[in-house]
Amino acid sequence: MKTSFLSEKRVLSIPPLVYLICLFLIPTIFMIIIAFRVPGSYGGVAPIVEKINNHTQINFSLDSFKFTIDNQFIWQLFLRSLFFSALTTLICLLIGYPLALLIARSPRKYRDILLLLVIIPFWSSFLIRVYAWMIILGPQSGVSYAINFVLGTLGFAPINLLYSSFAVVACLVYINLPFMVLPLYANLEKHDIALIEASRDLGATKSESFWQITMPLSLPGILAGSGLVFIPCIGMFVVPELVGNNCSLMIGNLIKQQFLQTMNWPLGSVTSIIMTLLVLSVSLAVGLMFRRLGGLKYASK
């Protein structure tokens, strides 16, 4: 049978295609063009061709790239974003894995309720949850009081929990934890318990059967969860703005500032492009690891 041009499959792929072209491809192309343009006198970008005193000037320049490369603080922002995101991913993994395993291994009738408990935070706005953290970490809170009491008795100066890098990472972990737990649970739930039983029968200890069976089998879940946490983290700007200080701002803050405050679109575009490339390379790396480690392992066992 000849597939017609308007086969159902093709028609169904139109909406996502249109969506991606209009909301991702075209804006990205705009951004790349703007990166080479000159900031306008009153914000935005200067016209490409401009007439000044009878001579025409073409406004294209590499100044924004130069500014980005020359200024150390921008690279610091990139490095800090990467560091915070990696740290957040690691902590999420350390907290999320036991949780996901616990849910996956609990009796079937409780699983849905436990899973629901993981999802419940999504019912309230993300901003409200960050504001809640501002109260939890504020100096008047019990947490701050307890920590500073302990520090005080040990002879250390009191510390501020709020407006610090610690607060930023704590909030990032809190917000992203469900994105780590859900894919991990989806993976761990499918594991065949018979494999563990077989390994125990053959004399493996509990930890041996975990490291040699459960862990390798859950690698695709770990990678999916890590990708879901790491990638949105890099571009985050709300959390550092609300609970961070000058030394915990991330690249997203610079981009937001360039578009909403100082109106230097070219610099904002350059940094956005670098960030996009960063995210793209990380997701490519994750994708490649996925391919090498995922799926095949199961067959080889």
Next chain:
Amino acid sequence: MRNNLAKKIIFCLSFLVNLANAKPILNVYIGSNYIADDTIKRLQQICKCSLSQNYFNDNEEMLAKIVAGASGYNVIVATSYAVNELVKMDKLMPLDFNKIPNIKSIDSKFMNQAYDPGNKYSVPYAYTPVFLAYNQDRMKQLDITPNSWAVVFDPKYLAKLKGHITMFNSSRHIFAAALLYLGKDPNTTNRSDLEAARKLIDKSSPYWAKFDSDSYYRGLLRGDIWLAMSYSIDIYKTIQDAAASHSPIKLAAILQNEGNMYELDNMVIPKSSPNKNLSYSFINNALDPQSAYELSKATGSSIPNAIAFKKLSTDITGIDWIYPKDMKKMHVLEAYDPKTRILVNEMWTEIQMECH
């Protein structure tokens, strides 16, 4: 089959089609909490429209959205320098005073400012002084009276206040405060003065907890921020909130000896306004002495309306940081020329993003 699919698509699309609203909508782009509720009710009855307020946090955000092509607003409420920038961008329509008879009640000392000579494009609506608000008990403990900008720039004070100060997330206000402290014109475009201000800010900013012009008052109310660059309208509300919630924290505010900035906010009509008559009707009613009276009474905004001012009780007009006695020491921020704007913005990017 194909026909069926086409039907499905059309069905889905019909959901996307927005049905026209029967009442005209009056879109105003304005800071939050800047029209009294009673005024809104009256306005909607008079113009037979429904008022839709679109909020912005600061003028930079508003300008950025307008530059990016946002349109459809009937009226924008813009601060001094932002009016000038909107004019330069060719976004505003000259006003016809015949359609705004209430303009006669505006105090002449707020008219004809340098950012819009002859009020060709803008009429003053309200103003908001910028000063330092503080935690009374903390200041008493430290024996500091924040009546000078020195408390946020001089290391002598900063050492005691480290981590408990917030300053606005706005280059214009921070530079203006630094310039006032240095005894310079807060609107200077002189490069060496600006560099001096920048050096001062660089030295002081490690002591500041953060740059914040949206939620600083929460820090004051929580008690972790002891001193904050503030807007009168926020502090007026925060002091009321603190009293209402029986908070143990006592807040106060004070103007600085070197002088202060104030945001003189104006009504302007963008060229892209979809219905100019609606715009004029809104402006005229918002400038009405009754509306101005309600605004100042409900929100603690300062109003340039001479008739309404006389009606206000001294509970409000007696507060120096809402209605400053000495307006000569209050500075309106003027627009920068493009070169200075780009210079200051570059400095600001570094100040804000660099970790000291």
